[in-house]
Amino acid sequence: MKELLLADSYSSRGDRPMARGYAIVDKIPSVLRARSGMLMAAASRLGPLLVFVLWTMVTVVLPGSDEGGWQPSRLGTAAAVTEEEHCTVERRAHLTYPEFMQHYAFLKPVILQGLTDNSKFRALCSRENLLASFGDNVVRLSTANTYSYQKVDLPFQEYVEQLLHPQDPTSLGNDTLYFFGDNNFTEWAPLFQHYSPPPFRLLGTTPAYSFGIAGAGSGVPFHWHGPGFSEVIYGRKRWFLYPPEKTPEFHPNKTTLAWLQEIYPSLAPSARPLECTIQAGEALYFPDRWWHATLNLDTSVFISTFLG
Template identity: 70%
Template sequence: MGSWWQFLLLSIPLSLPGDLDYLEGNGGWLTNKYLALMEEDHCTVERRDASLTYSQFIDQYAFSRPVVIQGLTDNSEFQALCTRNKLLAEFGDRVVRLSTANTYSYQKVDVPFQEYVEHLLKPQDLASLGSDTLYFFGDNNFTEWGSLFQKYMPPPFQIPGTSGAYSFGIAGSGSGVPFHWHGPGYSEVIFGRKRWFLYPPEKTPEFHPNKTTLSWLLDTYPFLPPEDRPVECTIHPGEVLYFPDRWWHATLNLDTSVFISTFLG
């Protein structure tokens, strides 16, 4: 990771002129390049390519450790449907449910999708608690969004005795969910980048459930001794991260990001 002050400069929502450069090739989900966040210096989650077999996945990862798999599926068709213009045209008048970005996501608010995209989809405010930050992840109406989800190709590796359930979301740079745990699953980024921090079930991380992942990264992460650092990695479009059952994890969207998770239960 870069120096703490350098990360801070790249994290604060500054008042900037409207004509500054934006990140390109992100499906119309623009992030001012000055508000994009940094990746870790070194990914500590093992990366595997599409040559990974199902038996290797079960033996080496399914019940023991996370893994990032590259090129496992081709979701270029799904990605083409997830551009800003395409989603607004198809789902702009649909109501979506926003959740607070804290560990337990207590509060839910329903708004039209277009209102969320045009007025609420912003970089994370450093002064806001996670319990005061709303963004769109999960709580999807599968009837209304079914035409989109039918085009998604989930990772083919199932855990015996489970079935998959989708959770689709769009979030601004600096947003994310602080540490929590649940059953196993996959996470794929369609546009943008998402940084993951993970701990095994027996190692409870130090965090405040109502503070944002960004505040944890700035206030707690730099002072962790090496033995208390999380396993971490940033995933990009075309990559899938698998997390095992009951692993603690927190997420941080480095850009405006479109993402989908497949929970196995």
Template identity: 65%
Template sequence: MGHKGVLEILLASILLVASISLHTCNAAQESDDGGGWSSRSEVGLQDEGPCTIDVQDTASLTHRQFIEHYAYRQPVILTGITDNTKFRLLCSKTNLLGSFGDHKIRLSTANTHSYRKVDVPFQEYVDFLLKPQSADALGSDTLYFFGDNNFTEWSPLFDQYQPPPYRLPGTTDAFSFGVAGPGTGVPFHWHGPGFSEVLYGRKRWFLYPPDQEPHFHPNRTTLSWLEETYPLLPPEEAPLECTIRPGEVLFFPDRWWHATLNLDTSVFMSTFLG
């Protein structure tokens, strides 16, 4: 092989290494700043509120203790229960848009009882709809990407997710993946039990037991409830609440009322136990 051929091979190797290094650097930078999604400084929702929900490190909480103390009684925040480092990196803004930007996703309106469905490309949703939401917006006008996932198209991503290992007898897993802008969330509603993990951003939760229906308007957003109703609640009507961050998992029991508020642009996965 002549000198020209050797130089061409060396140049190609250098370019390949530079490309890999740049990709690694970008991935590290995205991980540092929240995966390329919006940072706290862009959003006026800084108040994480109090945390009145038990927080348990699963290194010292056995599955039996989980069943006895929480599974059918009260919500709990679990730390150290999953290691979704790889999945989290796959959920960076660059990676999700690169893999699924041209895929159609189904959005739902963020109100309690009736839902309007809208199909848009994921790229369009990220570019135009992941904006801070105002308190006067109605739930029926707020489009939210959560659930309604196409498990065939998104299976290369979902296959990498490690769900919480704790189980309730007689139930099976159903995943619901979402990406939502700051100020968005779902108003109070209830369904079966499940886990919710945040990959990027912060998500504030408000919960009431099944026999304590909260006061809320089904077409008003959680943000408007937080600003208008929450400050006037007497102590006996205050919800259980906490803000969960990346790597933390919230468990909520069957039929517990709950509402959510994304303090940042959030990427999250729920595991419903049906």
């Protein structure tokens, strides 16, 4: 049976020890629950408002409490992957449009921070909210190899509840299906209208959205297309990028996870791509015709804005 993944379109600057943190955090929920029980017993005598405040203080530290119901990566899974040792893509907070045009628009990728507030859109993209609003919608998936042809239609709820899981490292790209660019914009308009894309445009282009959800270890192998932005709403997405004149070494029918495990370690430093992990709330700009591959480190929710 083919593995189905709703994910990256062809289109969470967390601390690096995050993955190791889970090994520690997973050991403490029972302690927190015991402590919360004592707090709640004491607070119940002081009124419901204090009960709510104390409960909020306890639950905010539980793992996954701010992941919108989407499963973060866990150590020990077959698809467990980590962030790069060194991010080689510039991060810019509050970049101006003249700076964007002069230094990045036609030259190199950049990670944008602090340009938009998508907190409302993020809330709408929680697992519970998306299933309630779009669970019956039929979504179209395409194969996750460099040259995609096969397509499969299925209800969004079926994908989320039954098929969203970490990537099998042995799966080929043509056995892994992604949702990329086939959004029904009429059906998804109630969601997309709340998204604020990066405010930068290129002359003669029109923005178009592509929305996706993908499991840990999934991703799209190297490909290229026109310029655009990709923002992570939940999770983390690792990117690998080469300029147009530098064709990467890769197999078009192998997944990014397989490439990372089999080819990446043998690359000379001069042959390695630009790379960085995009965190929730950040957006990556990729210029026209730049080769890029993606790898989701957690269950990730993301949206791309293509400048076509």
